Amino acid sequence: MSAHDVAVAGVGMHPWGKWGKNFVTYGVHAARAALADSGIAWPDVDLVVGGETVRNGYGGYVAGATFAQALGWNGARVATSYAACATGAQALDTARARILAGMCEVALVVGADTTPKGFLAPNAGERWDDPDWLRFRLLGMTNPAYFALYARRRMDLYGATQEDFARVKVKNAKHGLENPNARYRKEVSVEDVLTSAVVSDPLHLLDICATSDGAAAVVLTSVEYAQKHGLAGPVRINAISTVTPTFPNTVMDMPNLSTDSSLVVGAPEHTFKESIALAAYEEAGIDPADVGVAEVYDLSTALELDWIEDLALCKRGEAESLLRAGDTTLGGRIPVNPSGGLACFGEAVPAQALAQVCEITWQLRGQATGRQVEGARVGITANQGLFGHGSSVLLSR
Amino acid sequence: MTVTPAVEGWFTTGPDPALVGSRCVTCGTVFFPRTAGFCRNPACDGETFEDTELSRHGTVWSYTDAQYQPPPPYIPRSEPYEPFALAAVELPEGLVVLGQVADGYGVGDLRVGAEVELVVETLYVDETGDRTIWRWKPVTEMGEETDQ
Numbered sequence: 001m002s003a004h005d006v007a008v009a010g011v012g013m014h015p016w017g018k019w020g021k022n023f024v025t026y027g028v029h030a031a032r033a034a035l036a037d038s039g040i041a042w043p044d045v046d047l048v049v050g051g052e053t054v055r056n057g058y059g060g061y062v063a064g065a066t067f068a069q070a071l072g073w074n075g076a077r078v079a080t081s082y083a084a085c086a087t088g089a090q091a092l093d094t095a096r097a098r099i100l101a102g103m104c105e106v107a108l109v110v111g112a113d114t115t116p117k118g119f120l121a122p123n124a125g126e127r128w129d130d131p132d133w134l135r136f137r138l139l140g141m142t143n144p145a146y147f148a149l150y151a152r153r154r155m156d157l158y159g160a161t162q163e164d165f166a167r168v169k170v171k172n173a174k175h176g177l178e179n180p181n182a183r184y185r186k187e188v189s190v191e192d193v194l195t196s197a198v199v200s201d202p203l204h205l206l207d208i209c210a211t212s213d214g215a216a217a218v219v220l221t222s223v224e225y226a227q228k229h230g231l232a233g234p235v236r237i238n239a240i241s242t243v244t245p246t247f248p249n250t251v252m253d254m255p256n257l258s259t260d261s262s263l264v265v266g267a268p269e270h271t272f273k274e275s276i277a278l279a280a281y282e283e284a285g286i287d288p289a290d291v292g293v294a295e296v297y298d299l300s301t302a303l304e305l306d307w308i309e310d311l312a313l314c315k316r317g318e319a320e321s322l323l324r325a326g327d328t329t330l331g332g333r334i335p336v337n338p339s340g341g342l343a344c345f346g347e348a349v350p351a352q353a354l355a356q357v358c359e360i361t362w363q364l365r366g367q368a369t370g371r372q373v374e375g376a377r378v379g380i381t382a383n384q385g386l387f388g389h390g391s392s393v394l395l396s397r
Numbered sequence: 398m399t400v401t402p403a404v405e406g407w408f409t410t411g412p413d414p415a416l417v418g419s420r421c422v423t424c425g426t427v428f429f430p431r432t433a434g435f436c437r438n439p440a441c442d443g444e445t446f447e448d449t450e451l452s453r454h455g456t457v458w459s460y461t462d463a464q465y466q467p468p469p470p471y472i473p474r475s476e477p478y479e480p481f482a483l484a485a486v487e488l489p490e491g492l493v494v495l496g497q498v499a500d501g502y503g504v505g506d507l508r509v510g511a512e513v514e515l516v517v518e519t520l521y522v523d524e525t526g527d528r529t530i531w532r533w534k535p536v537t538e539m540g541e542e543t544d545q
Contacts, residue, residue, distance in 0.1 A: 121469065122470070134404075134430075136467055137403075137404075138403060138530055139483065139495055139496065140467035140471040140481070140497070142463065145463060149458075149459040149460070149483075149485055152459045152460055152461055152504075153459045156508055156509035156510075157509060198464050200462060200463060200464065200483075201464070201504045202461075247438060247439050248491075250492075252458065252493050252495065256495075257429075257430060257495050258492055258493060258494045261491040263490055263492075264438065265424075265426065265438055
C-alpha cells in the first residue's frame with residue numbers, strides 16, 4: 001500500500017470468441033459491465049482511455065473517443081493508447097497517472113478487438129524499412145516461429161520436453177473450464193496436444209494461442225474517491241510497469257531480424273522481460289515471494305514457463321519442476337493463469353492486458369467461481385508486445 | 398534471367414558471402430541490418446557509420462521450422478509448399494541474426510551451440526530470375542558423415 005495506489009472500482013468483459021460483430025459492440029458491453037460492477041454511473045466518469053486496435057479503421061485508431069461516443073458523449077477527457085500486446089496496461093497507466101496527479105477521479109479504460117483467423121500478418125503494402133514486413137518477406141518468420149525459438153532453447157538448455165509444454169495446455173484448459181468469458185472450455189489431454197499438427201517445431205497447434213474477438217474494461221478511481229463512495233476494501237493497483245528494454249537488448253524479440261550487439265556495451269544485468277517484472281516489484285515494494293496468483297502471456301505453452309522465471313517466481317530453468325509438481329495448478333503453491341490464459345481465450349490484442357487485470361481483481365475479491373485461488377492477497381500480470389513494449393501490473397487487497 | 402539478392406545491400410555474394418552491417422565510427426558498435434542516421438548506443442551520439450562484413454561463422458542460439466506456408470509478403474518458392482528451417486545465430490560481433498537454414502537441412506541437423514556458416518541460396522524466383530537470400534548451413538564436423 002503506497003501513495004501510488006489507485007482503486008479498481010469495477011471490471012467487466014465481453015466473452016472471447018468469434019462473434020462477427022464490430023469491436024465497438026464488444027467494448028461498450030465490457031464498459032457497461034465494468035461500470036455496473038463499480039456502481040458508478042457513466043456521467044460520473046471524467047476520463048476515458050481506449051486501447052487502440054489497428055485492424056478496425058479510423059474508429060480503432062481513436063478507440064477512446066469511439067467508446068466515449070458510443071456510450072453517449074458525457075464531456076469526459078479522452079486518450080487512446082497503443083503498445084501492441086501491452087496496450088491495455090499502457091492505457092491503464094495513463095488513467096492512473098491522471099488520477100494520481102489529481103486531474104481525474106474516475107477513469108474508464110476499455111480495450112476491444114476483432115481479429116482475423118490464422119497467422120497474424122503485417123499490414124498491406126511494400127515496406128522495406130519495416131522489420132515487421134521484412135521478417136515475413138525475407139525469412140517467412142511468423143509469430144509462432146519466434147515462440148518456437150524460445151521453446152527450443154528451454155529444451156536444449158533446461159531439458160524441457162514437448163510433454164512439459166503439453167502439460168501447460170492441459171492445466172490451462174482445466175483452469176478455464178468454468179470461466180464464462182473463456183472461448184475454449186474443453187479439457188485437453190497431453191496426447192491431444194502431441195497429436196495436433198506441428199506448426200513450428202517443437203510447438204504443436206495446441207501449444208499456440210488462437211486469435212479472438214473480445215473486450216475488457218476497468219473502472220479506476222482514486223483511493224479517496226473509493227472511500228468517499230463506500231467502495232469498501234477495493235482491490236488496489238500497486239504498480240504498473242511499462243518499461244522499455246535497456247541497450248543492448250540481447251534476446252531475439254519479435255518482429256526483429258537481429259538483436260543488439262553486446263560487444264562494445266555489455267549486456268545488462270536483467271533481460272527485458274525480467275526488467276518488466278522487476279520494475280513492478282520495485283514500484284510496489286512487493287516481493288515475488290508474496291505473490292499468490294499470476295496471469296501471464298501464454299502466447300505459447302512454453303512461453304508460460306519463461307514468464308514464471310521472468311517474474312522471479314522460481315529460478316531460471318526451474319519452471320518445468322514447478323509445473324510437474326503441480327505448483328502452478330489451481331490448489332498449488334503459485335497458480336498461474338487460473339483464468340485459463342490465452343490457451344482458453346485466444347488473443348484479442350488491445351483487450352488482453354486488461355483481461356489479465358480483470359481476472360486478478362476477481363481472484364483477489366474471491367469472485368472467481370470455479371477457478372478461485374484460495375486466499376490470494378497479491379496478484380501479478382505480465383505480457384510483452386512488439387517493438388519494446390511489455391507490461392506487468394501488481395494488484396493487492 | 399539473372400541472379401539477384403531479394404534485398405539490396407544486406408549481404409555480399411561470391412565464394413565467401415557475408416552479411417553487411419554498419420559500424421558506428423564513434424563507439425564501434427555493430428548493427429545489422431545496416432543502419433544510418435543515429436547510433437542506438439544510448440551513450441553515443443555518433444551519426445556516421447561504415448559498412449562492415451560480419452563473420453561468416455556463428456553458433457546456434459535457437460532454431461525451428463515453418464511447417465505451414467507463411468502469409469504474404471512471404472513468397473513461396475514452390476507449389477506445393479515445402480517447409481524450411483529457421484535459425485537464430487550468435488556471431489562473434491556479439492549479436493544474434495535470424496536466417497533460414499540452408500536447403501537440405503532441418504531441425505534434426507541443429508542444436509543450441511552448434512556451429513553454422515553463412516551461404517547464399519535462392520529464396521524465390523520472379524520474372525527477373527532467382528532472388529537470393531542469406532542462409533545458415535550446419536557445419537558438419539570432419540568424419541561425422543562417414544560415421545553415420
